[in-house]
Amino acid sequence: QVQLVESGGGVVPPGGSLTLSCTTSGFTFSTTPLTWLRHHPRRGIEWLTSINSAGDDAAEADSVKGRFTLARDNANSALFLQMNDFRPDDSAVYRCAEPGTRSTWPHSREDTWDYWGGGTQVTVSS
Numbered sequence: 001q002v003q004l005v006e007s008g009g010g011v012v013p014p015g016g017s018l019t020l021s022c023t024t025s026g027f028t029f030s031t032t033p034l035t036w037l038r039h040h041p042r043r044g045i046e047w048l049t050s051i052n053s054a055g056d057d058a059a060e061a062d063s064v065k066g067r068f069t070l071a072r073d074n075a076n077s078a079l080f081l082q083m084n085d086f087r088p089d090d091s092a093v094y095r096c097a098e099p100g101t102r103s104t105w106p107h108s109r110e111d112t113w114d115y116w117g118g119g120t121q122v123t124v125s126s
Helices: none
Strands: 003-006 008-010 018-025 034-040 044-051 058-060 069-073 078-083 092-099 115-118 120-124
Touching: 003 115, 018 034, 018 092, 018 120, 034 069, 034 078, 034 115, 044 069, 044 078, 044 092, 058 069, 069 092, 078 092
Parallel strands: 008 120
Antiparallel strands: 003 018, 018 078, 034 044, 034 092, 044 058, 069 078, 092 115, 092 120
């Protein structure tokens, strides 16, 4: 059974930083690319960034490029999203996802994500 569980959300001021974690089970972590997305109540689902299985290549959406960095620890089956320079419109539920075999790099298509975590809320507020 595939499981993805996010943690680390909270309230952060504009310009602040936060690191989210995604722990996983039920699949071979070290051979699976992974993705982060966010769900905004009004704007819907937005792909943010993906990382390849080795952790040596990543892609980011323009909205977070230069501010969000994705990394992975294959030994512990964990994924980390380092987020800096928060803006008010970054408030959302952040979720990690496992792209399915239909998905191709950079795994940005919502309809190709097979498994999603439940999400963790990030609120940008002063």
